[in-house]
Amino acid sequence: MTNTAPETTTPAAELMLGDDAVAYGALHAGISNAYAYPGTPSTEIFTRLVREAQAHQVTAHWCANEKSAYEGAIGASLAGRRAIVTMKHVGLNVAADPFVNSALLGLGGGLVLAVADDPGMHSSQNEQDSRCLADFARVPCFEPATAQEAYDMTREAFALSERFQVPVVVRLVTRLCHERARVQTRAAEPQKPLQKAGPRQDWVLLPANAKRLWSQLLAEQPAMRQASESSPHNVLREGAGRLGVLTTGVGRRYLGEVLPEMAQAPPHLHVATYPLPAARVRAFAGQLDSVLVLEDGYPYVERLLPGIVPARCKVLGRESGALPASGELTVVNVRAALGLPALRLHEQAALELPARPPRLCDGCVHRDSYGAMLQVMQEIGVATITGDIGCYTLGALPPYQAIDSCVCMGASIGMAKGASDAGLRPAIAVIGDSTFLHSGIQPLVDAIAHDTDMTVLILDNETTAMTGGQPTELPDTRLLPVVLGLGADPAHVHVFAAHPRKVPELAALIRKEIEHRGLSVIVVKRECVQTARQRKTHEG
Amino acid sequence: MKADVVLAGVGGQGVLTVARLLAEAATVDGFHVVQGELHGMSQRGGAVQAHFRLSDQPIESPQVPRGRADLLVGFEPVEALRNIAWLAPGGRIVTAIRPIANVPDYPPIEKVLEALRQFPETILIDAHALAVAAGSVRAENLVVAGAAFSLLPLTRGKLRGIVQKRAERWTAAERDAAIKALAAGRAAIGGAPPVHG
Numbered sequence: 123m124t125n126t127a128p129e130t131t132t133p134a135a136e137l138m139l140g141d142d143a144v145a146y147g148a149l150h151a152g153i154s155n156a157y158a159y160p161g162t163p164s165t166e167i168f169t170r171l172v173r174e175a176q177a178h179q180v181t182a183h184w185c186a187n188e189k190s191a192y193e194g195a196i197g198a199s200l201a202g203r204r205a206i207v208t209m210k211h212v213g214l215n216v217a218a219d220p221f222v223n224s225a226l227l228g229l230g231g232g233l234v235l236a237v238a239d240d241p242g243m244h245s246s247q248n249e250q251d252s253r254c255l256a257d258f259a260r261v262p263c264f265e266p267a268t269a270q271e272a273y274d275m276t277r278e279a280f281a282l283s284e285r286f287q288v289p290v291v292v293r294l295v296t297r298l299c300h301e302r303a304r305v306q307t308r309a310a311e312p313q314k315p316l317q318k319a320g321p322r323q324d325w326v327l328l329p330a331n332a333k334r335l336w337s338q339l340l341a342e343q344p345a346m347r348q349a350s351e352s353s354p355h356n357v358l359r360e361g362a363g364r365l366g367v368l369t370t371g372v373g374r375r376y377l378g379e380v381l382p383e384m385a386q387a388p389p390h391l392h393v394a395t396y397p398l399p400a401a402r403v404r405a406f407a408g409q410l411d412s413v414l415v416l417e418d419g420y421p422y423v424e425r426l427l428p429g430i431v432p433a434r435c436k437v438l439g440r441e442s443g444a445l446p447a448s449g450e451l452t453v454v455n456v457r458a459a460l461g462l463p464a465l466r467l468h469e470q471a472a473l474e475l476p477a478r479p480p481r482l483c484d485g486c487v488h489r490d491s492y493g494a495m496l497q498v499m500q501e502i503g504v505a506t507i508t509g510d511i512g513c514y515t516l517g518a519l520p521p522y523q524a525i526d527s528c529v530c531m532g533a534s535i536g537m538a539k540g541a542s543d544a545g546l547r548p549a550i551a552v553i554g555d556s557t558f559l560h561s562g563i564q565p566l567v568d569a570i571a572h573d574t575d576m577t578v579l580i581l582d583n584e585t586t587a588m589t590g591g592q593p594t595e596l597p598d599t600r601l602l603p604v605v606l607g608l609g610a611d612p613a614h615v616h617v618f619a620a621h622p623r624k625v626p627e628l629a630a631l632i633r634k635e636i637e638h639r640g641l642s643v644i645v646v647k648r649e650c651v652q653t654a655r656q657r658k659t660h661e662g
Numbered sequence: 663m664k665a666d667v668v669l670a671g672v673g674g675q676g677v678l679t680v681a682r683l684l685a686e687a688a689t690v691d692g693f694h695v696v697q698g699e700l701h702g703m704s705q706r707g708g709a710v711q712a713h714f715r716l717s718d719q720p721i722e723s724p725q726v727p728r729g730r731a732d733l734l735v736g737f738e739p740v741e742a743l744r745n746i747a748w749l750a751p752g753g754r755i756v757t758a759i760r761p762i763a764n765v766p767d768y769p770p771i772e773k774v775l776e777a778l779r780q781f782p783e784t785i786l787i788d789a790h791a792l793a794v795a796a797g798s799v800r801a802e803n804l805v806v807a808g809a810a811f812s813l814l815p816l817t818r819g820k821l822r823g824i825v826q827k828r829a830e831r832w833t834a835a836e837r838d839a840a841i842k843a844l845a846a847g848r849a850a851i852g853g854a855p856p857v858h859g
């Protein structure tokens with residue numbers, strides 16, 4: 123059945139987040155399906171999609187992890203339907219397997235991956251640049267600079283995906299995701315009819331098929347490059363002088379901010395589409411002595427330029443040292459790179475200001491868990507506590523300073539196993555319920571298989587709290603059957619309903635299970651106070 | 663005409679809500695608007711910063727550049743001080759004075775306020791007391807919103823309409839307190855002229 127989506131649910135030129143713009147771009151491109159795992163700064167794309175799903179007759183599901191989400195989108199494409207999948211940059215590491223391989227398939231419905239990078243690491247463990255992953259998979263990528271472009275390019279990405287039968291990446295950064303600006307939406311396209319994509323040989327990646335499909339993907343590269351060369355999103359502005367500026371994404375806006383202060387506008391090429399439109403870059407750089415690259419993230423374009431620009435043309439950017447190697451572009455560092463004098467800034471030297479890091483909410487269940495662990499530590503001395511990703515990562519900061527590591531989603535359990543295997547005992551893994559379902563189950567299977575001497579604490583707050591309280595994929599009542607079903611010894615699996623008064627009791631339980639010379643699992647549960655509050659407001 | 667505003671406070675104070683209200687009000691007035699914020703780690707009782715830019719010309723940078731803010735809006739005095747580098751020469755500070763001392767080494771409040779007074783044209787308002795008088799402690803951020811609003815080149819009355827629209831689910835008492843809080847914030851500014859860059 124083909125559904126015609128409502129014309130538009132937003133009045134013309136509404137103030138919206140960059141993330142919202144991506145969501146509406148996808149809805150108005152006629153998606154039928156949408157999948158995601160939350161992660162700052164991408165979360166609000168999907169919150170919007172979930173809110174609009176019913177009105178647009180779209181299936182929008184939060185998933186257990188990014189890999190599952192991505193595979194859902196491939197399935198929708200197999201059904202001939204358009205689908206979007208959204209995640210943060212490190213989530214794409216989890217989804218890298220289906221992402222890279224989906225480039226070889228003979229996709230049916232357009233498949234768009236909206237991925238949000240976090241240069242400056244405002245709420246992430248690294249600042250990896252998803253443009254490199256799009257390149258790695260040999261697929262096209264858009265890099266919008268404004269919320270309006272985020273809307274327009276998301277829409278366009280679906281058509282490009284169908285034209286080349288490859289996934290297309292829309293690469294976002296924090297500032298764009300979380301900026302509110304006016305966006306002009308346009309009438310929606312109808313959804314695509316259900317029509318299974320074929321032939322089968324284009325979907326079964328046996329070596330014989332994969333070799334052929336890989337050759338095809340490589341053979342398509344010149345055409346993808348040509349599409350990028352002719353894209354109207356890449357704009358050349360004439361200017362004076364022999365220093366040219368090449369901007370990508372939001373880099374253009376920092377240049378725009380300082381332009382009025384420059385004696386003359388430099389020649390400027392803005393790049394918004396990849397593969398890099400090399401011919402346009404070559405034409406731009408022809409008469410220049412140097413090119414300054416303003417890009418947020420890795421020196422991706424900067425590294426591609428040698429070999430494209432004439433040999434005498436110097437390439438300046440993050441790698442050359444003209445800009446800081448890490449962190450976001452800012453008006454301050456762009457000014458410096460362009461040789462403009464620094465602004466005099468107000469200072470206050472009178473007072474030393476206290477740092478104010480984020481902290482666990484008052485009444486948070488994690489306070490009980492860390493309180494109990496500190497008690498245990500006082501009794502037994504040292505232990506190795508591997509942490510994971512969620513609100514409870516804040517247990518690394520004062521007053522608890524309780525965890526020894528935080529690496530990636532699910533790592534706490536695998537690392538506790540390795541540490542214990544290597545002799546670092548007692549080993550305790552601390553992981554949240556949502557993170558456990560995301561990628562903690564697999565390493566627990568390994569720990570159960572070897573009855574590793576370690577204790578796993580699953581902190582069950584019944585939500586994905588850190589990103590704003592998205593539902594977890596399984597109701598918390600099913601956590602226990604999952605753990606037992608994997609084969610954990612029921613004598614050493616406990617569910618503990620936490621209460622601030624019961625901290626000593628929790629400490630005693632942890633202590634007892636640490637002393638057990640095998641695997642123990644303790645599920646500590648109480649609802650996140652923030653979600654509880656939201657639920658009450660909605661119900662009340 | 664343009665105005666660049668940086669808003670600073672502590673997670674949970676409603677900083678992002680006020681940034682959004684101001685952005686909506688400026689949109690109603692026909693300005694180009696860009697408003698930026700950070701979600702995630704910053705929200706749990708930590709320092710929060712939001713940016714808001716309005717202009718009759720298209721706006722470039724998504725953030726107010728350091729040293730360019732015409733107005734620094736503090737929801738908490740230490741957070742106002744922390745963001746002083748954003749303030750432009752001749753820029754103005756308006757800040758609530760109630761300390762949120764959720765950190766161990768919070769300096770004496772008199773010292774904090776004294777440091778703020780070093781900057782010419784700082785306006786200190788007891789937003790907490792005004793909110794209580796308006797009928798709701800929770801309306802402290804709306805007192806600050808009212809004060810910030812009257813320092814911007816925006817048409818009076820718009821903010822009230824926007825708050826009323828958002829407040830549809832509130833009780834009559836809550837709505838009443840909100841409107842009073844906005845007015846109290848405006849009154850606290852007195853006749854100070856609007857900022858603009």
Ligand code: SF4
Nearest residue numbers: 483486513587650651
């Ligand atoms: S949001 Fe929920 S889980 Fe996170 S710190 Fe607050 S109460 Fe704890």
